[in-house]
Amino acid sequence: MRPIQDYYPHLCNKQNIVITMHQKPDGDAMGSTLGLYHFLANLGHNVSVISPTNWAAFLDWMPGASAVLDYEKDKAAADKLIDNANTIFCLDFNVMYRTKNMEQPLMDATCTKILIDHHRQPQEEVFTYGISNIYKSSTCEMVYDFIIESGYASLLDRNIATCLYTGIMTDTGSFRFPSTTASVHLAVAHFKELGIDHTAIHENVFDSFLENRLKFLGNSLMNRMEVLYEYNTAIMVIPKSDLVKFNTKTGDTEGFVNYLLSIDGIRFAALVIDRTEERKWSFRSKGNFDVNNFARMHFSGGGHKNAAGGSTYDSLETTVQRFKEILPGYQNELSNL
Template sequence: MQEVKFVYPLLEEQKRVVITTHQKPDGDAMGAALGLYHFLSQLNHHVTVISPTNWANFLDWMPGCDKVLDFENDRELASKIISEADVLFCLDFNILHRTKNLEPVLAAASCLKVLIDHHQQPQVEVFDYGISNVHKSSTCEMVFDFIDASPFSTLLNKDIATCLFTGIMTDTGSFRFSSTTAEVHRVIAVLKETGIDHTEIYEHIYDNFSESRLRFIGNALLNRLEVLYEYNAAVMAIPKKDLVKYEIKTGDTEGLVNYLLTMEGIKLGALLIDRTEERKWSFRSKGDFDVNVFARLHFEGGGHRNAAGGRSSESLEENVQKFKTVIKEYEQQLQ
């Protein structure tokens, strides 16, 4: 994988460009994709953003989101666009299987593939150009760096800044996570200078949910939370029936796992959700406990040191029991 700076000369002539993200794109993934979309469109490239799946409704307000193609809804068109692309940008994921059913289409694409991502252990052999930096707060911060270091940095505008601010804000937990460096604040200052309204962006993301979601969270905290005090850990297992009862949509469970770390003394929070096709884990930690390693070793996942995910085809009950078994190996680390 060559350095991402070698992509700049390729952008001097018009190209057919596709931008994609991981499945169920969050604020960082969608923000990075749309920020890059607005940037490349100003260079007169023919740009298409393709999401592997649907996304949360609270992202629909973002400039350009109405032009994003959902692969699951139109596989034939999306596959055709990818097969004809000159350049494919892969954002906020570093292993192709994180794109779900889009994976074989991306693997078969003959175009140049560019990676911009901040997760650990990238599948570097898949990409022609790219950058993988686990020390960055978000992929949106990295897209800003990509734009800022380019010969076209003056193209940064309000639409780009709005999208990038969204991703940086969400992936840093509204700037409270340890990934919020001084450089992040310098980037935010530049984005603010374009005229973005950070209060409005915050309200779109965090103050835009349904009553049923709030009741779902209440039920989860009251009836699905188990605290393992001897390990300074908490686990919450959400059965499928809860998702149906409260009419939970894509994005409604985002941030739920963070509630677990708000309890005094808890160093590891684990959220398990019974999806139709598989069980999905979200892990969060404080301090030096590495949930990336934990998820990779035990739950077919990975991510960052303090934030990771996993999956399993086993039942909800089997997963919870497995978690309670393997956590015993980490008792000393969690004390």
């Protein structure tokens, strides 16, 4: 993988460009792809955005979201765009399998592939150019850097700024996580100068859920949470029956795992959800406990030091029991945080 700076001279050559992200995109994935989409369109490129799957409804308001293709719903159209692309930008994921059913078409594509991402251990060999920086707050911050450093700061506009602010806001936990550096605040100041309405963005993302989502959250906190104080750990186990009972939609569990870290003394939080095809884990931590390594070692996952995910095809009962059997091996590490 060559440095992304080597690609900058090619930005002035009009191309067919596809931008994609990880499955079930969050605010950073959608924000970074749409921010880059508007920027490249401003440069005169023919640009398309493809999501491997559907996404949470609370992201539908974002500028350009209506033009995003859902690969699972529009496979033929998406495959044609990939086949005709001169360049494919891969944002907010480090390995191709995180694009689910898009993995093989992306691997088969012979065009230029570019990585912009902040997760650990990227699959560098499949990308022509790229940048991977685990110290960046978000992929949105990295797209902002890409625009500035490539010499096109003048093309930044309110739509781009709105998209990029959304991802920075969500991936920094509304600017409270350690990844919120001075450079993050400088970017946000620039976005404000471009006219973003940060209040409206927060409301669109955090204040647009349905009543059943609050009931679902209340049930999860009351009946599905267990605190393991001897390990400074809390776990939330959500069975498929709850997803059906509360008529949940994509994005309804967003942020649930963070509630566990709000308990005094808890340094490791784990959420597992019984999806139809697999059990999905989300891990969060405070301090030096590395959930990226934990997820990679035990649950076929990964991510960041303090935020990671994983999955298993074991039953819900089996994977929860396995998690609890693993914890004693980390007792010293968790008690010394």
